[in-house]
Amino acid sequence: MMRHPRLWMGLLSCSALSQAQAAWNVNMRPGVTEVSRSVFDLHMTIFWICVAIGVLVFSTMFWSMFAHRRSRRPQPAHFHENTRVEVLWTVIPLLILIAMAVPATRTLLHIYDPSEPDLDIQVTGYQWKWHYKYLGEDVEFFSNLATDRNAIGNQAPKNDHYLLEVDEPLVIPAGVKVRFLVTAADVIHSWWVPELAVKKDAIPGFINETWTRVAEPGLYRGQCTELCGKDHGFMPVVVEVKAPADYAAWLAGKKAAVAKATAQAGKAWTLEELVAQGEQVYRTTCAACHQPTGEGLPPAFPALKGSKIATGPKAGHMNIVINGKPGTAMAAFGKQLSDVDLAAVITYERNAFGNALGDSVTPQDIHAFRQAQETGQGTQPAQPQ
Structure with missing residues (x-):
């Protein structure tokens, strides 16, 4: 049927080349x-x-090479002084x-x-997530990578926003001057959203200022652009710009969620409820290092499956999750997670990966542990893993 294969191949090549050129934007x-x-x-x-x-x-x-070539002008011109x-x-x-x-x-x-802002937001970089705190609004939350770990491991298809999607984006109102106070809790990060022309280093112990004002609602994506450790490439930034009315509704919803979380801290949680919530917290917060299977990446990231911490006394388990372990990659999650989330993830680790201890850590246990630490009665060295 194809009487002129060379012609068809040429047309196909031209079509592919034009499509590649259309997608190739270097500016x-x-x-x-x-x-x-x-x-x-x-x-x-x-x-x-x-x-x-x-x-x-x-x-x-x-022109000089042509006009002053040796065949035409054997004697060179002099421009000295x-x-x-x-x-x-x-x-x-x-x-x-x-x-x-x-x-x-x-x-x-x-x-x-950045003078005279309408809204101040503190942006803090962690390995490997962002923390956003709306100053004066009593609203703060972490923004974590939401890409499926199976897609990262090439076990599932990748979507259009692979490694550029989060569980909770930063939300700001349109038409308002927003000042960002950028810092870090561990190592140097860099908060970058190209379409907003915002790129600022997050340095521990320092606060850098930058700002933006976006006229129209939309969703804008960026990344950490400072090499900050193992999961540097898994630390996206997503900014959602809402209309003022929608932003006000979102802010009211966040404040209601904070009040609900505070009320939940006093709730009587069952083991099943803690394990179910703890699994979600683990996959968001812990799986990057300790792996979804709990087998870790020794020696930097020890296994939780059968570990002396996850199967030992609850006080030692709470201590290392809340306070971290100095000199290792184990971060302190005491300021990153709520009492409910801490209790849930610790309970999950004690009952997952074959550990199956059948016990639980409640939010009240976490609160009591924190209070004991504040009075100097609850600190103890982390046990070996």
Whole structure:
């Protein structure tokens, strides 16, 4: 049926090439904020200045090679101590630098002006998640990678937002100036959302400022851009911009959830309820290091299956989960998880992976342990794993 196979192959190649060219975008994105568009315009201005300089320099070079080749002019031209030439190659670069410095300075002054914000959010980097705290609103939460671990292990298909999806995005209102106070709790991270033109290092012990104002609602994705450890590539940023009314409704819902969580701390939890919730907390918080099967990645990340911690006294188990283990990769989760989540995940670890102790740790146990620590009566060294 195909009487002209070469023609068909040529058409198919041209079609594939045009599609590849359409998808191949090597330039910056203009973004969705005034700052991001200013950055893009500055980038293009500098780019075309560099193109003009390149064309001028290479044109002069090629013309010189042609016009002054040995066959035409055996004696080279001399420009030593030529005042006119020296003035030109001093004044012209100076004018070019001024032309570049003026818009660059204007853009930088705009970027570094976080004054008079309408909303302050503290962004804290952890290995390997982000913590968002809405200052003055009594709302804070962690944002964790939501990509299926089976997809990461090539055991399930990857979706369009592979490694760029979270369980809880940062939510901000549209049309409002939002200031971000960026820091870190362990190592250096970097909070980056390209379409907002926001990129700021998160450094332990320091607070860096940046800001944004997004005019229209939307969903914008970014990543940590500072090599921060084993799961650096699994630390996405997702910012959801809502209309002011929708944002107010979301904020009210978060405050109601906080009140509900506070009430749940006094609830009488059954073993089954704690295990069910603990499994969710474990898969979000612990599975990256200790693996979904609890077998870990020894020696850096010990197994929980049959470990002396997960099958030993509850006090030692609570101590290492709440306070971490100095000198190892085991982080302290006392400030990262609520009493309910701590109790649930510890109960899950004691009854999963074949451990099956049949006991439980309640939120009241966690609260009592914290109080004992505050009075100096409950601290003890973590037991070996």
